[in-house]
Amino acid sequence: MRTTSRMLCASGLLAAAMAAPAAATATTPSLPEAAPLQLEWDARLRHEQVDDDAFSRDAAATTLRLRLGLRASFGEGWSALLEGAGVAAANEHYNSGANGRTQxxxxxxxxxxxxxxxxxxxQGDVFGATLGRQRLLxxxxxxxxxxxxxxxxxxxxxxxxxxxxxxxxxxxYDWLDRVHRVAGRDALNPLARERKLDTHLLNAAWVRGAQQWVGYAYLHEDxxxxxxxxxxxxxxxxxKALRDGNGPGWTxxxxxxxxxxxxxxxFAHHYWLLEPTWTQDGVTAKLGWxxxxxxxxxxxxTPLATLHAFNGWDDQFNVTxxxxxxxxxxxxxxxxxxxGLAGKLAWAVAYHDYRADRGGRYGSEWNASLSLPLLAGLDAMLKLADYRADGFGRDNARVWLQLEWRGQQALAGAR
Incomplete structure (x- = not known):
């Protein structure tokens, strides 16, 4: 695979920035629960670089996302949120799905x-309901x-x-009428913009101590x-079964x-996940299948999933x-x-081995990240993914450099 000097240079620049002393934690200051009106924001500046052996050119995207919302609390359990988002791009040296840059x-x-x-x-003491365009997790x-x-x-x-x-x-219980997808409303493929649904989601959870049991039925009609x-x-x-912060966990x-x-x-297919963990002195190690x-x-x-969080950050398997x-x-x-600084600088590393359910091997992937709070609500991140093909796709490497600022501000005093 080609190694691009731009990727290495960009990684070095963010690593240097992250080595600077942090002035405060990244925790957003909390507001009184009774604040009747507040402004919320999430600004994210990111550079993403892709070196894919299937293309003669690397992709580079420098984008700025600004999300602004007004949250209102009316009393007696009533609340509302109106939130818009905009993304600006500094260049067109990548295929966004909307710009036609397929090279x-x-x-x-x-x-x-x-x-x-x-x-x-x-939201009442026992029952709650939300109607409208919303985030579901x-x-x-x-x-x-x-x-x-x-x-x-x-x-x-x-x-x-x-x-x-x-x-x-x-x-x-959630009933879904439509999903608005990450490709945005200007995607060239209309099916990448949004989908009409008639989907019923039922999820029941029981928590006891540090354990949780969940049963679910997801009836998804596209x-x-x-x-x-x-x-x-x-x-x-x-x-988890931790003592003094150390011990096993499982999913x-x-x-x-x-x-x-x-x-x-x-068709009928099976899914399973086995993930034991062990935490020792603040470090958590895991195995997964x-x-x-x-x-x-x-x-x-899993068409409604947060796909980037699973099966490697290089996103080779967004479609199984x-x-x-x-x-x-x-x-x-x-x-x-x-x-000190060492107590704020967080790291993560993972290795994936990918194989078919029936048959041969797909490939392998390394993931690594560093993150650091710089100021209150402001975080920096350096993130890498390196996929090596062995029967599926082509070798591919990605690097991300990111700054994100989240916050909220009361626009009207608490009652």
Whole structure:
């Protein structure tokens, strides 16, 4: 694979910036819960570089995302949010999905603006409801998430209901009418902009101490792409057994996915995840085995997931290959110390081995990241992904340099 001097130079520049002393933590100051009106913002400046052996040119995208929202609290449990987002791009040396620059590798961060969220909610002691365009995050986002890594966020036109009959039990039901995807409203492919849905999500969780049990049924009907419709039933158990911050943790999950509603295909696939962890002196190591079944003609899919968070940061497997996917991985994360700059500089590293459910090997991938809070609400990140093909795709490397500033400000005093 080619090694680009621009990628190495950019990495060095951010690493130098991150070595500067941090003035404060990245925690956004909290506001009184009763503030009737507040402004919220999330500004993210990012440079992404891609070296893909399938292309003669590297891709480079420098983008700035600004998300602004007004959150209102009306009392008696009522609240609302109106939020817009805009993305500006400093260049067009990448294929955004909207600019037609197919001579470059894809970086799905097109410039443009959109309505991100607009919802009305009521929350009581036991029952809550939200109506409108909203962010939905279920469990670890494996099945339903917001794809928050991309500059445009994935949001849903939905009705979300929540019932808490006990402090330890939460039951959620969500009906989805439409999903607004990360490719933005100007994507050349209309199906990459949004999809019409008739999707029912049921999720029931029970928490006891440091453990959680979840059962779910996700009945997903895609009215625009019938072959994407599926029904998934599953269960998830996660927990920790730490003493003085040290000890084991675990996540076990199993699911079965079948064809559903308007899907003309007939299939049934299994999913499982086994992920034991061990935390020692602030460092958490993990082993993982994630299985997405496939039969050579069709495979288990997770079209509403936060896909970047799974199966490596290089995004080779956003669509599961027809032969399925076995992702066996090892990783670790922590900080370089317990105080001072070392106590703020966080690191993570992981290695993935990818194979088909039935058949040969796909390839392998290394991931690594450094992150550091610079000021209150301001974070810096350096992130790398290096995929080496062995039967699937081509060698590919990515580097990201990012600054993100989040905050909120009361516009009217607390009652």
């Amino acid at each position: 470059y590798p894809a970086i799905t961060d097109p410039h443009g603006s959109e309505l991100n969220q607009a919802w009305l909610a009521w 279920l469990d670890n986002h494996r099945w339903v998430g917001n794809s928050g890594w991309r500059q445009h966020e994935q949001t849903y036109d939905a009705v979300a209901l929540q019932w808490m009959p006990l402090d330890s039990v939460t039951v959620r 009215r625009d792409v019938a072959t994407a419709s599926s029904a998934t039933w599953g269960a998830r158990w996660s927990g 076990l999950e199993a699911a079965r996915q079948r064809d559903y509603a308007n899907n003309p295909q007939r 994630e299985h997405l079944g496939g039969n050579g003609q069709h495979a288990l899919q 290959p027809a032969g399925g996917l076995e992702d066996r991985y090892v990783g670790a994360a922590g900080k370089f110390g317990r105080s």
